[in-house]
Amino acid sequence: MDTNKNLYTVIYSTVLVVVVAVVLALASYLLKDKQERNIEIETKQMVLKSVHLGTEAATAADKAKYIEDLYSKYIKDTTIQEGDITLQMYICTLDTKDRIYILPVHGTGLWGPIWGYVALKNDFNTIYGTTLDHKGETPGLGAEINTPAFCKQFEGKQIFENGNFVSILVVKGGADPTAVNQVDAISGGTITSKAVEAMLKNNLTEYLNFFKANLKEPAPVVPAADSTMTVPADTTKAAIKTPIK
């Protein structure tokens, strides 16, 4: 058979593409449930990790069950309404009855999305724990943002300074050890480090009204400081409408 005829070439490529498409569609269909389950467990594990729970997941006999059990025991999903925007939030009640507020954060890294969970103590200022993750940052460099060593730096840091919202600064060349809102950037991963900083700032800003509305004893606010906050004061009511149950 002459394999160089035009008709042969067209039919050949059509058949090939259809066969390949069927194989891939089948694989995607068969593996979908398992992949989605992995993602769900992964998300729950990240939420738990931000409040230092689920640390034995790697050694647990049935990791999925272990994570689900812990999650249903400690974590409650909720949303808050901020004007037109619905903000996701997770509330964790620790064994000590202390409430921890876990806020999801999303941003863009160097190569793809980065995301994470920031757990705040009920003063809405001190960070209790953080987990960060990424889609495709450079291994060994930007990818290091999901290591415990990097995430641990955020613990005990404060997102307000003298009543002003400053978020957390990721400082290249080493954070000032006395600063309450600075952490070290990753050597060689500057763009990803800066992306983490921007992500925290952008996402936490959205919750500022909620923080104000639910703070029982507000931190002393310097009056002039309000101008630096990006959310206008009159939307505060929206946050009060949905107090935490």
Added chain:
Amino acid sequence: MNKKIFTEPLFKGNPITVLVLGICSALAVTTKLEPAIVMAISVTIVTGFSSFIISLIRNTIPNRIRIIVQLVVVAMLVILVDQILKAYSYEVSKQLSVFVGLIITNCIIMGRIEAFALGNKPFPSLIDGLANGFGYGIILVVIAFVREFFGSGTLFGIQIIPLNWYLKNGGFYENNGLMILPPMALILIGLIIWVQRSISKDLIEK
């Protein structure tokens, strides 16, 4: 004959150090041992099966769209590997991220299909593909071992160098930051090529 096809790419015809193919991913995924090994296995599977499939259909492929047909087959296998990793080895698939997709562009695969699978029977082609994957894998593991050990003080993520040796804990040791940067992988590949050519002098060009 098949034995020679298998052993050749491991040393004398190693795809990375002799043919100098697949360097790109060798730089990218070798900061840690675990992703390097999974990458090596993934590439081995893709090279083996793509050579096998192409060899099976080699007499039917229209010559004018030869490269496109090869790419479609390789891309299909890479997507399958990616999907399976996501379902059964989620942690590792996250670490490898984009590099699994980039196996498509790994020159070793297209190189072996063009140089071997198009002119040989399916079984020898399968062996040739797998052996080239192994040859690639050996170099990846060696480089990842050196880079993870000296760059992070760990192997497979487990701390090997005692923590109290470190300067910050009052010791005398510091991880070599250069190790985790891509240039060091290139330097290491250079050193491996040097060692290999010192051992077998016939690889040196006149």
